[in-house]
Amino acid sequence: MDTGSQQPAIETSGLTKRFGERTALDGIDLQVPRGCAFGFLGPNGAGKTTIIRTLLGLTHATSGSMRLLGHPVPAERAQALQRVGAIVEEPRFHMHLTGRENLRIVAAVRSPETYARIEPALTRVGLAERAGHKVKSYSMGMRQRLGVARCLLADPLLLILDEPTNGLDPGGIQEFREMIRAMVEQEGRTVFISSHLLDEVEKTCDAAAIVDRGKIVTQGAIADLAAGGGARHELILGVDDRDRALALLGTSELVAEARPDDEGIRVVLAGDPQTAAQINAELVRAGVGVTRLEPVRHSLEQRFLQITSRLDADLVPEELKA
Amino acid sequence: MNPTIAIRMVGADFLKLRKKRGTLIWALVLTLAPLLIFFIVKAVQHSSSPAEHSPAGGIGGYQDALRVLAFFFGPLAGIMIGTDGGAGDLAAGVFRDLVVTGRSRLALFGARIPAAVGLTWLVVLAGYALTLIGTYALSSGTPTPGGALVVNGLLFTLFSTGVICVVAVGFASLTGSRPAALTVLIGWQLIASRILENIESLGSSRELILSQAIAHFSPISLNDGHGPRGGEVVTMSTGAAVAVTLAWIVIFAGLGAWRTRTMDA
Numbered sequence: 001m002d003t004g005s006q007q008p009a010i011e012t013s014g015l016t017k018r019f020g021e022r023t024a025l026d027g028i029d030l031q032v033p034r035g036c037a038f039g040f041l042g043p044n045g046a047g048k049t050t051i052i053r054t055l056l057g058l059t060h061a062t063s064g065s066m067r068l069l070g071h072p073v074p075a076e077r078a079q080a081l082q083r084v085g086a087i088v089e090e091p092r093f094h095m096h097l098t099g100r101e102n103l104r105i106v107a108a109v110r111s112p113e114t115y116a117r118i119e120p121a122l123t124r125v126g127l128a129e130r131a132g133h134k135v136k137s138y139s140m141g142m143r144q145r146l147g148v149a150r151c152l153l154a155d156p157l158l159l160i161l162d163e164p165t166n167g168l169d170p171g172g173i174q175e176f177r178e179m180i181r182a183m184v185e186q187e188g189r190t191v192f193i194s195s196h197l198l199d200e201v202e203k204t205c206d207a208a209a210i211v212d213r214g215k216i217v218t219q220g221a222i223a224d225l226a227a228g229g230g231a232r233h234e235l236i237l238g239v240d241d242r243d244r245a246l247a248l249l250g251t252s253e254l255v256a257e258a259r260p261d262d263e264g265i266r267v268v269l270a271g272d273p274q275t276a277a278q279i280n281a282e283l284v285r286a287g288v289g290v291t292r293l294e295p296v297r298h299s300l301e302q303r304f305l306q307i308t309s310r311l312d313a314d315l316v317p318e319e320l321k322a
Numbered sequence: 323m324n325p326t327i328a329i330r331m332v333g334a335d336f337l338k339l340r341k342k343r344g345t346l347i348w349a350l351v352l353t354l355a356p357l358l359i360f361f362i363v364k365a366v367q368h369s370s371s372p373a374e375h376s377p378a379g380g381i382g383g384y385q386d387a388l389r390v391l392a393f394f395f396g397p398l399a400g401i402m403i404g405t406d407g408g409a410g411d412l413a414a415g416v417f418r419d420l421v422v423t424g425r426s427r428l429a430l431f432g433a434r435i436p437a438a439v440g441l442t443w444l445v446v447l448a449g450y451a452l453t454l455i456g457t458y459a460l461s462s463g464t465p466t467p468g469g470a471l472v473v474n475g476l477l478f479t480l481f482s483t484g485v486i487c488v489v490a491v492g493f494a495s496l497t498g499s500r501p502a503a504l505t506v507l508i509g510w511q512l513i514a515s516r517i518l519e520n521i522e523s524l525g526s527s528r529e530l531i532l533s534q535a536i537a538h539f540s541p542i543s544l545n546d547g548h549g550p551r552g553g554e555v556v557t558m559s560t561g562a563a564v565a566v567t568l569a570w571i572v573i574f575a576g577l578g579a580w581r582t583r584t585m586d587a
Contacts, residue, residue, distance in 0.1 A: 053418075053586075053587075056418075056421070056422045057421065057422070058418050058421060058422070058586060058587040059586045059587075077424060078424040078425070078426070079424070080424065081422060081423060081424030082424055084422070084424075086419075086422045088418055088419075088422070091419075092414060092415030092416050092418075092419065093414065093416060094338055094341075094410075094414045094416060095414065096341055096342055096343070097337070097338065097341055101337060101341070102416075104334060104337070105334040105337065105338065105416075105420075106419065106420065106423060107330075108327070108330035108331050108333060108334035109327075109331055109334065109420050109423045109425045109430070110423050110425070111327070112324075112326055112327065112330070150419065154423070
């Protein structure tokens with residue numbers, strides 16, 4: 001089967017969806033590379049579920065184009081979805097049937113060889129022993145896992161998971177995260193996760209896009225997003241002579257910006273993180289005692305709140321659209 | 323579509339319906355209980371006063387039981403199961419999970435019909451078996467139906483309940499709501515149709531009533547005053563009866579298929 005293995009797992013161009021006067025998706029250009037966990041972040045009502053529903057053909061796009069695993073949809077929707085597994089919103093099942101019977105129903109709709117994947121999928125998500133029980137007796141976490149097992153019936157190259165950790169307890173979230181990482185790192189699958197839980201995306205995903213009010217605000221590797229669009233590396237310096245250090249740092253080619261703050265001096269590096277050692281050496285050579293040199297870990301949450309609060313004020317930063 | 327997949331999809335829909343214990347048990351109860359009550363009451367009456375009351379079984383008992391089964395409670399079972407088949411995936415919220423497999427929505431709809439009709443027929447066959455048991459066991463030496471009538475009665479019962487079940491699947495798929503479809507169809511089929519077909523001033527327009535078109539194919543007389551229906555059957559040609567029956571099937575199955583294909587999942 002040709003699944004266009006060189007092409008992105010998901011690719012949209014100018015994807016727009018309107019419900020009457022309301023624009024839910026406004027010209028979405030999205031590229032999800034293969035073999036990674038990709039987060040689709042946004043506040044409630046930003047359009048996360050709408051794009052998933054549109055990609056999967058659950059609702060029609062108003063305009064724009066999209067490709068799944070290299071196949072244009074809706075033109076080649078059936079071929080595209082053969083190797084896609086998806087959970088849209090919370091996983092739903094026939095409650096009066098057992099977990100195994102629910103999988104049999106989906107296997108019947110997919111290809112005949114899918115039946116052979118039922119037991120491995122149940123084992124993979126740790127539900128083999130409870131598969132003969134009715135789903136109405138399952139906890140939310142078990143239903144999420146059964147939802148993933150249902151996805152695995154497709155032997156998916158791409159998994160699309162909508163708010164997958166909703167309703168899970170901390171232990172369940174940890175298990176889920178490990179399962180996603182294993183799917184990406186050991187099995188080479190692509191996992192597209194929509195979520196409003198920034199911490200979760202930061203811990204699980206390699207890259208992400210931030211969506212708000214139907215528009216992609218920014219996308220890229222998690223570290224780059226957290227740093228603010230480009231590769232922005234910062235340090236906190238503790239020194240015995242702040243004024244002298246600031247003067248030296250202000251003239252250094254290794255430093256893009258240096259300013260005092262509550263913790264000492266915040267330095268934005270002009271180059272890569274390894275230049276921190278050179279800066280330390282310069283300060284020491286100049287007779288400034290360095291008591292602390294600590295890289296700043298940027299939080300995606302901080303960045304997300306920064307972006308969305310600026311959006312709230314209708315101050316969409318041009319640099320974020322890059 | 324690959325026939326193997328089609329058969330498996332029908333099997334999967336059959337599984338969903340068969341395991342719906344509430345629907346299945348009530349369909350069986352509503353099919354069997356009236357027949358049991360009918361035969362028991364008639365048997366008691368006959369044993370208490372043989373001269374005044376005919377035997378519960380025999381040809382007379384068979385005809386009465388067939389009216390109960392093929393015209394009232396069999397279709398009721400068909401409506402119960404058909405509406406579950408038509409709206410079950412939507413009600414459970416799994417329709418979208420079936421759509422995202424990439425399988426054609428028309429194929430998903432198509433699988434519902436044979437599954438629902440198959441289960442309805444199983445329920446109705448149990449009712450028909452009870453009818454035959456009562457007919458022969460309680461005949462008290464009176465004439466019993468011949469093989470041809472038994473076969474024709476069975477085919478008519480399957481036809482009657484099957485048609486109503488297909489309409490129910492289509493209508494439930496159209497509305498997306500089992501309770502709504504169940505209420506409307508029971509109200510129409512078991513109440514409104516009975517009233518309308520007895521309003522003579524409506525004339526030949528009554529031929530459009532599905533139960534009248536179905537009644538045209540009945541192997542037993544329906545206007546002898548013994549059945550649950552008290553009114554006369556509207557006289558129509560076989561061609562008209564076929565056309566009306568097909569129209570009901572095509573319109574409701576078509577609407578159900580259209581809605582399944584076009585709705586936001």
